[in-house]
Structures are given as structure tokens and as C-alpha cells.
Amino acid sequence: MPESNVVIDTRPLWRILLSRSRPLALLLSGVAIYWWVRSLDTPPGLGEEGQKALAVFALCIFYWVFDVLPLMITSLLAIVLLPMTDVLSSKEAYARFGNEAVFFILGAFILAAAMMKSGLSARLALTILRRFGHRPVTLLRAIFVLNGIMSFFMSEHAVAAMTFPIILEIIVALQAAEGRGNYARALLIAMAWGTTIGGVATLLGGARAPLALGILKEVTGTSYSFSEWAAANIPFSLLLFGAGWVILRFFFPFDLHDVSAAEQAVHDRLLRIGRMTLQEWLIALVMIATVAAWIFLGEEFGLASIALSAVITLFALRVVRWRDVEGYVNWGLILMYGGAITLGSVLNSTGAAAWLAENTLAQWATGPVTIVLFISFAAILITEGMSNSATVAVLMPVAIAVAAQFDIDPRLIAPVVAVPAGLSFILPIGTPANAIAYSSGFLRVRDLILPGLLLQITALGLFNVLVWWYWPLVGLTP
């Protein structure tokens, strides 16, 4: 049989033509939306520049939602359009690429790449699984927690990509998928949920949190330290781990009782990778030092400087090569950062965000509690269909403006947007970890929907409770 790379679409040609025309139609629709917003009479309270900024914002939202252009290219479009329409100068627009958040995430990507490429992350995962994976319940819990804890320190996407082949090997070894078993599904969902839940706990778990901080800093001049963010959100993650575990056990009761074959698979994998190498030791030491520096020296030196110092150290020690890590860095996301931060900043400086906030969220909200509820709900809803980072880029400017109108500390807005924006449990497209789990072929969409919906609702509720009951205890007062 040939590689299954070719599929012949046998639908009527007119239908194919119609579906193929969709990207062009969407592209033109975005342009039409831009010009429509520009052509409207300038509403009271919104200046001409604000209207132009809003037109660019509308275009970007449309393109992000419908994936008309790659996310990062849409962001570049914003950077190009804003100077061209005299909203701000080119110099100002391109200067946003120099934002600290951009370099922080670049550093985080390279550090994660070093861990992946050296095999250190895989060794860590296998060691934990060997230690705890003796019974079905402990193996499942180990995978769930392992993915979560690792996502505290690495991008959740990278963690999912790293643990997925290990989990697949375990499933095959257990023959857990015979008759499409519950245990196989539970393992995959534990992987997906674990990375998602862990990914919101710190600034390292995903690109959305640094992006939110980048916009926050650009607009208000305030930010969070590494430990402040972690202190605010790790408890939420821990509680969500508990809720997720209960839901997982309820929806996927075990249909096997012996996991010795999985133990053997893990053992064999560890045998294959051999002893820890000097390279791995050095990378581990640098990582530990970096995390410690973020916690204790983050405010003094800045998160980005610490991250880049760690990267430079790795190269100086010659434990990584550029060609080994460049493939792991999500360059598109870095491009997106610049555009999203520029757009967010411009929306704020032109008053467009305030105007939007006044005419949307502020209309329905009655006070800070409802504001936080609406924003977190909007984030958790939008992120199911859109990239986490795009969700942050869309919501942050408006949310900051809303906060200002209700005298809410704008610092609060960053986690209120970024944390729910990272919680996607329902659809395979909601987050890369879901998509990776779904791509195994063992999950059906209905395996995700109901349990995911339950966890999503629980997460929203827990989050809002913690905002008002716990955050004040760590110095985050609305």
C-alpha cells in the first residue's frame, strides 16, 4: 500500500469549489469588516485614532477566530496597519518586539528545548512512573500529576509531546486498548488534563501568561514576579487536580487490574536511555538555578534576563547546540507576541479599549465580582475555539479597561484572563494537549465532551471562589 498521503475528494465539484473558496471569502470578509468599522461615524467617546485602532482590532479578531491567516501573521498585520493608518509611528510599533515578555518566553522555549533534546525530561518522567506506577490507580495518578508538575516548569505543549509516546507505549504494552478500554482513555485524558491544569500554575506552563503580563506592563507599567504568580495560581491548580481526579475516576472506571506490562515497558525505556549523562546533569543544574533565580531574584533582575542568562550559560557550557534547539522554539508565537502587545497597548492609549469596555462588559456587570466572572467566563469559553494566546490578546485590552472603570486593580486582570484562557478540556481543538491525546485514535469526541464540560464548570467556579477568598491572602486585593 502506498503511504496514505493522498485522498481523492469525490464530492461534487461545485461543493469543493465552495469550500476551497472559504479562505478567500474569509480574507475578504475581514477586509470588509475593517473598512466597515472605519467608515462608521465616530461614536461619542471614541476618537478617530481609537476608531482606527478598533478597526484593526476587529480585523485581527476575525482572522484569529476563523484562522484565516496563521496567528502570528495576523499579529504582524496589526503591526503593519497601525503605522500605516497613523495610529502610531513605525518606530513605536516595532519597538514592542523588544518587550521583556518576548524574550522571557524565548528563553523559556530554549530551556525546555534543551531538556527535551537531552532526554532529561523523558528521564524524569520515566523515573517517576517507575517509582509510582505499580498499580493501575497509582500509574494513572502518576501520569496525571507528573504531566501537571512538569507543566509548572515547561510549556504544556512540550510536556504533552514528550509524555505522549511514553503513554502510547504503556497502552500498547497493557493492551489496554483491546475493546477500546476505559483505562487507555483515562491515561490519555490524564495526560491532557494534567498538562493543562499544571500549565496555568506558573509563568512557564504556556505562552499566554507572559503575554498577559507583557500587555499588562505595556499598558499599566505593573507586572508580577515569578513567585507572586505561582503563589496566586498553584493552589488553584492543586484544587483542580483534585476535582479532575474525581471526574476522571468517575467517567473512566478501570477495566484492568494489572499494570506489570507497563512497568516492564517503562523499565525497558529507562534501560534504553542508560545512565544520566554529563550533559543532562549540567542542564538539570542550570534549570534548578534558573527557577531559583526566578523565585528569589526575579524582581531584581527581571525574568527575561534570568532566562536569557540561563540560555547563554547552556551554550557557554556547550551542552546544547543551536541546531538542536531551534526546531523546538515556537518562533511563530514570538512573532505573535510583538503584534499582540502592540495592539493591546494601542487600544489602551487611544481609548478604544475603554470605549469598548464601556459599551460591552461594563453594560452587563454590576460590580467587581460579576466583572471577574464575565471575564473569566469569556476567556474559558473563547479558548475552546481559539488559541490561548489569541484569547489573551483579544481579552486583555478590554478587560484592563473594564477593570479601570470598576476600580479593580488592573494587576488582577492578567491572571483573571490568562488562567481561564489556559483551561480547555472539552474539545480536541481546544488545546494542543487535547489534540495530541485525541490524535492517538483511542479517544472519541464524546470521551472529552461531558467530563471536560464538568471539569470546565468546576474550574470556573473554583477560580472565581479563589479570586475572592484566597487571592487577598497573597496580596492580590481586587
Added chain:
Amino acid sequence: MNAMFENPGLLKLDLAIRGARLGEDFGKRQEIFRVPTLLDHAGRTLEVILPEDVFVNVPVGERFTRESPYLLRTNGDGFAVWNGEKRCDVRVVPQPDFYTRSTRSGLPMWQVGTAYGGYLAINPATGCAFTRDRTACRFCDVPTRVGERAAPLSVADVVETVRDAFAEGIIEFVYFHIGYMEGDDAGILFLEPYVRAIKRHFDTLVAVQLQPPRSNEWIDRTYAMGVDALSYSIEIHDADLLQLHCPGRTEHVGRDRYYDALGHAATVFPSGTVWSDLIVGLEPAESTMAGIDALVAMGALPVLSVFRPLDNTPLSDHPLPSADDVVPIFAHLFHAVHKSRINMHWVRDLSFAVTPLEARFFADEEIRTNAGLSQFYRSRLGTIAARNLSRLRRRLRVRQVSDSFDSSHL
């Protein structure tokens, strides 16, 4: 006999069956035989164009043609077919000028491709595996006439020859044909570099004839790689006669696989671009007609070749069919295809066979006149439209699975 001259379809049929003798003055027309040895290599035939642009490949040097009632001779600057009483003016297709040239590697171009009708036929393979297995079709003289090639043709030689053929303006499209090749793909992977090279260098249509692959995914790939028309020739519909005369096809492919593959190909390729040869004269007329019906039912176009008892083949003494016996079969061909609404304008100008479009000459006058579209398909506008529509259709129909992964950002 004279009625043949009134009907180009009938005349083609009779010439194909009985061949023609060559007039003495023929030898003086050097442009006809630029490469005399080609007659032995490609077959002792001449390409002749009858009235209404009906192409026929006329046997001229076989044993059975000595008794032919037809004489092909010069008529002033032109040519004519003469039966002793009546004359029909025809055009004889001279051997193309590019036959006299060689490729850069030194290979004579006539050994690379042969011009028939409006196409250039190229067999780039070394030979047919049926021959090597001693299961060659009993009517085929290629093994004895041509023998095995030492090595497959190079892509560069093929491209060079095609370029020269196009430059001379004598062909419209390229036709690759190979015998049986072992393997699941039956030779598609072997042909792929040639097809892709032709598509890359020329704006033309490519037809391919080979044996059916073992699975239909290869047929999808055939379309995806740029083939515009496809043929799997069953040759004989009757199962027992197929086994007798084509043991290789039965043993290595299987009669049912031909029909399954053709049926699938008809769902992938445009209407009228999937065809299969049936030989008239090796099985009872009813069996051939049943074969026509079976092909048409699955959307494939039947094309009929008349059996010739070629020298140096096991069937060299098999009796020739008569025109009267086979006329009903051709009439049936036209009616069956006309009724099925399969597009019969794509597969045309096959000098070795009678196409459904040519079979219109055996149909009622009233139905015949509906074949006027053929002029459009032959015109410059028609060929441009054909190429562009084919290209557009392929772009719409073929999806690469990797594109889906890219768009989902996985």
C-alpha cells in the same frame, strides 16, 4: 465493398482487419519512411487518416495483408486507398522528422517514442513481466519483434524526445504504456518520475496504460501525480478465453481485479478518461458486447481493437474476423456509450482501435449528428480548455493528508 468507402468507420474497420498492399510508387515517398527499420521495430503498419479525421493504423507488411483487396498508392501529391473500383483519398502520416534525431545520450528518438494519431506513445520499461514469466498474451508480438530493452529509458531522454515531438507540432498529448510489472503498484511508482517530468516541462495531458494495481489507493495516487487518462485493458471479457489467450493477466492480476480497478478509476478520473481495450474477433460477438456493457455500467469507456493474426505469435493462423461479423459490435459500442452519457470525446484518434466516437459511423444517422462536439475538442480552444480544466479538477479533488495536519496546527 464500395459501401465501405462511403463510411469512414466501416473503411477503418476493414482496413484494420485486412490491411493494405503498398503501391510500387510508395517507395519513392521518402518522407513516409524516414527510418525504414522502424517498420520492423514498431510494427509493419502505416498511420493513415481517412475522411472525417478518422485515424487508422493499417497493417501493410504482414502475411495476411498480401491478400488484401486494398491498395495504398500515391495520388498526385497525396494518397489514396484503392479497391480496384473505387478510390478514397486519404492522408498518410509520414514518420516524424524527430525520428531521424538522437537524444543527447545518443539514443535514437524513434526508440524512445512513437507518434500515433495525435499522441506520442512511450514505453519506458525494459519489457513485460508476462513475457519473462512465459505467460505473454498469445496475440502479442512485442516480445519477438522488439525484445527486452537493456535498461529503462532515462527521464531525460523521454523529456527530450517529447520536446522535439511537440516542437514539430504533430502531437497533442503523451501516452505512457507499460506491460506487467510485479509489485502492488503494478508499475505506477516506475512511471511516476516520467509523468511528473512531462507535467513539469510541458502543458499537456498525459495518458497511461498499465495493468491494475493490487489496491485502489494506487489508482488515487495515479490521478494525484498528474495522469489525466487511464487504461487497464481487459482485452477479453469471457473468463475462459481470457485465461486461454492471456494467461498472465489471469494468473497475476485476475479478471475481477480489472473490473474493480476500472470501476474505482471511473470514480476518480473525469468522465470518459478511463478506458479499456477489448479485442474483437477472439471471442463471440455476444461476449464482447457483454464486456462493453460491463465496462459502461461502471463508467469506463470500452475501446475496440480488431484482432490481427500477427506473424511470430501463437495466433498467427487464427482466422480473421470479417467486417460483417463485427459491425454489430461497433454499433452496440456506440449505442451503449451514448446511452450511458459517458463523455466520448476525450479518448480519440486511437489508430489501433475504434473508439466509441468513431463507432458513431455504425449508428443511426440521427444519433450520429450529435457528435458535433468533437470539432470543439480538437480545436485549439478545446485543447487549452481541456488542459486547464484537468488541472483545476485535480487541484480541487486531490487532498494531501499532510495539508490537513498543517491546517490543524498539529
